[in-house]
Amino acid sequence: MINIAQMALVLHSLPDPAFVITQSGRYVAVFGGKDDRYYHDGSGLVGLYISDVLSENKAAYFLSIIEKALNSRNLLIEEYELSNKDVKGLPDQGPTEPIWFEGRIQALDFLVDNEPVVLWVASNISKRHDLEVQLRQLSDTDQLTGLYNRHRLERDLNYLFDTYCRHHIPASILMLDLDHLKLINDQLGHHAGDNIIMTVANTCKQQFRKTDSAYRFGGDEFVIALPGVEYTQAIVFAEFLCDCCFKELQKHAVKGLYATVSIGVATIQANDKSYEDTLKRADAALYQAKRDGKNRVIANTA
Numbered sequence: 001m002i003n004i005a006q007m008a009l010v011l012h013s014l015p016d017p018a019f020v021i022t023q024s025g026r027y028v029a030v031f032g033g034k035d036d037r038y039y040h041d042g043s044g045l046v047g048l049y050i051s052d053v054l055s056e057n058k059a060a061y062f063l064s065i066i067e068k069a070l071n072s073r074n075l076l077i078e079e080y081e082l083s084n085k086d087v088k089g090l091p092d093q094g095p096t097e098p099i100w101f102e103g104r105i106q107a108l109d110f111l112v113d114n115e116p117v118v119l120w121v122a123s124n125i126s127k128r129h130d131l132e133v134q135l136r137q138l139s140d141t142d143q144l145t146g147l148y149n150r151h152r153l154e155r156d157l158n159y160l161f162d163t164y165c166r167h168h169i170p171a172s173i174l175m176l177d178l179d180h181l182k183l184i185n186d187q188l189g190h191h192a193g194d195n196i197i198m199t200v201a202n203t204c205k206q207q208f209r210k211t212d213s214a215y216r217f218g219g220d221e222f223v224i225a226l227p228g229v230e231y232t233q234a235i236v237f238a239e240f241l242c243d244c245c246f247k248e249l250q251k252h253a254v255k256g257l258y259a260t261v262s263i264g265v266a267t268i269q270a271n272d273k274s275y276e277d278t279l280k281r282a283d284a285a286l287y288q289a290k291r292d293g294k295n296r297v298i299a300n301t302a
Contacts, residue, residue, distance in 0.1 A: 016123045017042050020108070022115040023070060025050035025063050038124035058086045069105040069118050076105040079125065100129035142216040144194060145201035153215040153223055157275035160227055164268045172234035173275075174224035174241075175264040175282040176200070179294040180257070181220045188254055196252060196259045203248050207241055223279070231267040231299065238263045238297040246295060260295035262286055 002010070011018070014032025017039055021027055026049050033039040051059045061080070069076045081098035104121045111117065140152035148156070160171040178196060185193040197220065204214040204224065215223045224241075226234055245261045252258060264286030268278045285300035292298065 016121055019045070019120045019122070020112070020117050021050070021066060021120055022112055022117050023066060024115060025059065025066065026115075028112045028117065035124075053088060054082075055086050055088065058082070065103070065105055066118050066120075070107045070116050073107050076103075078103045078105065079129070099124060100126045145198055145216050147201050147204070147222070148213060148215040150215065150217060153217065153225075156213060156215075156225055157223075157279065160225060161268060161272070161275040161278070163227070169228055170230045170267060172226040172229045172231065172265065172267040173278050173282045174226065174234065174238050175217070175266075175279070175286040176204075176222040176224060176241075177262050177286055177290065178220040179260040179262055179290070181259055184257060184259060187257065192252075192254070196249065199248050199252060200245055200259075200261060203245050204241065207244055223282075229267075231265075234265050234267055235297065235299050238265050238299075242295070242297050262289035262294050263297045264289055265297060265299040 011031040013034055015035040017033030018031040019027055019042070020029040027045040027047065030042040030045055033042050045053065050062050053059075054062065065076065065078055079100060079102050081100050083098040102123045102125045104123075106119050108117050108119055140148055142149045157173070163169050164171055178200060181193055181196060184196060197216075200222065201214065201216070204222070208214070211227050213225045215225070217223045226237065229237065242261055242263050249259045249261075264282045264284065266278050266281035266285060268275070272278050281300040285298040288300075289296050289298040
């Protein structure tokens with residue numbers, strides 16, 4: 001059996017820091033944190049309150065987690081970020097990028113100064129978090145264009161439709177298709193076709209607001225989501241985008257051969273049962289634009 005002194009050495013040697021914190025947010029003990037690649041000495045926190053150390057919003061978040069752990073009596077696992085803007089006294093120093101932690105919080109079965117307490121073990125998971133973000137980006141991104149892919153499209157359009165249903169915030173969808181791409185591929189090769197596709201993708205990125213998103217829907221088809229954009233505004237933007245693409249694609253003309261784009265426009269309506277209804281109308285408008293001569297915008301309200 002190990003004695004109390006040995007147990008103290010064990011706690012002191014823990015690689016991750018462990019904090020005993022009261023319900024009111026006072027640090028009453030700090031153990032471990034010996035992995036100096038990630039942690040500074042936290043012993044100076046003892047006697048301070050979370051509100052002394054962290055910004056108001058972040059302190060409120062920590063206190064809410066402590067309260068939740070005390071009420072549930074179960075182990076809580078929370079992922080959270082901390083940066084220099086969250087820590088008081090670090091206006092011009094500290095990490096420029098947020099550091100991500102996994103907190104494991106467990107209520108303890110004793111009081112300190114008549115207050116309930118929790119054990120909060122914090123593990124630096126920044127590398128894991130960054131890898132997870134990269135993997136999500138890869139799973140959501142079309143490799144050729146850097147635009148979102150069809151997998152991400154379904155999630156985002158579901159969110160747009162749900163937002164419309166809950167809050168009546170308008171949203172519009174554009175379906176964009178390249179004209180003459182097959183002819184270009186046949187005569188100039190698929191490398192030329194890929195350059196055309198990337199030109200359209202880059203043109204979309206340059207003309208978007210921060211809230212707009214583009215998705216590669218198929219080989220030469222794109223979907224554009226315009227949150228907060230009503231029908232008339234969507235048509236104006238689609239006409240502008242069609243003209244921008246025309247000008248950019250002419251720069252890639254070879255022997256008079258160049259691509260253009262056709263665009264179909266639809267806006268979420270009250271009788272739509274899902275985003276798929278809106279998407280179908282945009283698709284129908286797109287093919288009407290193709291039939292009407294290409295290099296144009298057609299809007300669908302039916």
